[in-house]
Amino acid sequence: MKTLWTNGSILNITNQTDYDWITTNDDLILDLGFKNNQPNSDIFDNVIDLEGATLMPAFIDPHSHFSANVYSFIQADLSECLSFEDIGNTIKNHIVENKLTDDEWITATGYDHNFLEEKDHPRKEVLDAISLTNPIAIHHQSGHFGVFNSAALAYLGIDENTPVPSGGSIETDENGLTGYMEENAFIDSVKRAPMPDMDAIQSSIEKAAHRYLSYGITTVQEGMMVKELIPLYEAIINGPDLHIDIIYYTGLADKDKVLDRFPLTVDDYHSNVKFGGVKLFLDGSPQGKTAWLREPYLGDEDNCGYGTMSDQQLYDGLTKAYEEEVQPLAHCNGDAAVAQYVNVIRKLKAEGKDLGPLRPVVIHAQLLGRDQMKDIDELGMIPSFFLAHIFHWGDIHIANFGMDRADYISPAKTALSYGIPFTLHQDSPVIPPNMIETIACAVNRTTKQGVVLGESEKLTAQEAITAVTSNAAHQYFEEGIKGTLETGKRANFVILSDNPMTVRNDQINSIQVLKTVKDGRVVYSK
Structure with a gap:
C-alpha cells in the first residue's frame, strides 16, 4: 500500500531539514520532499494528514529490559512508597486485590531507600509482618538490591551458611540473615523465584509492548536474557504480533542454551525477535x-x-x-x-x-x-x-x-x-x-x-535526538535500515505534537507522542 504523509513537519535529523511530505510503500520509505515537488495524492492508496504535527524517525531503545516491563504489570508497584509502612500497606493491598492464596510467591518492585522516610532498605522483619507464609521479595528501583522475607529465604534455601557469590553481598547481623542482598547475590536469588502464571504473562506482554509504543519506540532491548526467560520468549515468539522489534543480549553462561532454543533469531529477526550479543555486569x-x-x-x-x-x-x-x-x-x-x-x-x-x-x-x-x-x-x-x-x-x-x-x-x-x-x-x-x-x-x-x-x-535537541535514532540504530548494526528518513529504510515513525528542534528547551518535556508507526502502519494513537 502506497501512502502519502503530508501537511506537517517531516523532521530529517541528519541534515536538520524540515520536509513537507514523505511517501511509503508498505513497510519502506519511498521518498520525501518539499511542497513544490509533492506528488499528486491520486496515485496513493492512502493519504495521511498530519494536521501540522511533526513526523520523525521512531525512537530506538538502546538499553532496557523488556521482560522486566512485562513482569511489572504482575508485581506490586512500590514506586510511590515513602516509608516502610507504605511498603507493607501496598503489598497487603496487592494480596487482597489479586486474591492471592497464603502460599503464593509475591514480588514487589520500585522502592528506593533514598526516598523513604527511614533512608534505608527495609529488612525481613518488615516483610514478615505482612506474611509469614507467602514468600515475599521486594526489588529496589535500580534492580541491584532487594529484600526477602523469612518464607522466601526458606524457599530459596538461603541461610547463614550460604556461600556469598563474588561481586555480591548477603547481609547478616547479630541475629543472622537480615534478608537484604546486593548485586550478584540478589540477582542469582531472584532467578530462582517461581515464574508467574503464563496466562497473566501473555496479557502483560501486550501491555509492555504498548508501553514502549506509547513513547514512540519501535525497537526495544532485552538487556539480560537468561535461561529462565525462555518460556516468556516462547510466548512472545509464538504469540500475536507486538508491533515492536526486540533485540536480546544473553548472559555468558546462558548464551548457548538460549540460542539452541531460538536458533532462528541468530543473524536476523524471527517473529520480530533477534539475538544481539552478550551482556556483562x-x-x-x-x-x-x-x-x-x-x-x-x-x-x-x-x-x-x-x-x-x-x-x-x-x-x-x-x-x-x-x-x-x-x-x-x-x-x-x-x-x-x-x-x-x-x-x-x-x-x-x-x-x-x-x-x-x-x-x-x-x-x-x-x-x-x-x-x-x-x-x-x-x-x-x-x-x-x-x-x-x-x-x-x-x-x-x-x-x-x-x-x-x-x-x-x-x-x-x-x-x-x-x-x-x-x-x-x-x-x-x-x-x-x-x-x-x-x-x-x-x-x-x-x-x-x-x-x-x-x-x-x-x-542540543538535535544531538539528543540523534542519540536515540540514528546513533541507536548504529549501536545495533541497523543503520542501513533504521534511524533516519531515507529511501529504502523501514517506515518506522513517531508523530509528535510539536517539533523538539524549534520549541524552547524548557518546553520539550511537554511534547506528546500522538502516533507511532511501525513498518508503515499506525500501531499506537493517543
Missing part, C-alpha cells in the same frame, strides 16, 4: 553506592563500591565474544568499572584481538571520566548514557559524589567532541521508557531540585 548502582569508583564516595572514605567480575573473568568473556564475533554490552556505572573494561579490551587488542568492529557498548557510563574518553574513542567503544538519572537522582548524586563529580555525570557533550556515536537510554522499567523526557534531560541537565549538573555537557 562490571559493577552496581551509583545511588546505592555499589558503582565501582576510582575515588571513594563523598563522606565514605572506605567505600569505592566494588566490581562484580574479576579481570580474568572479563578477559575470558570478551575473548569468547571476539572469537564468536558477538557484540559485548557491559554494565559500567563507575569509572573504575569503565577502566577495567577499557584495560581488558586494550589488552586483547594488543594480542591481535580487536573488538572495535564489534562496537562494544558501555551501558550507563554515568561516571565515565572525561580523561577516559580518548580510550573509548580509540577502542571503538560506544557509551550508552542513562542521562535521565540527572533529573531522577541528580540530587542524590550531589550528596554521594560532591558537585565536582556530579557535574560531569553522563558526559555526553565530551563524547560528542570526540565524534563518538553515543546513545541515551532509560533502563526501563527503572524509569518509564520516556524518550521525550530523556531528550529534555539531555538538553537541560536539571535535577528535581532545579540544580543544573554540567552546563558544558548540555546537548
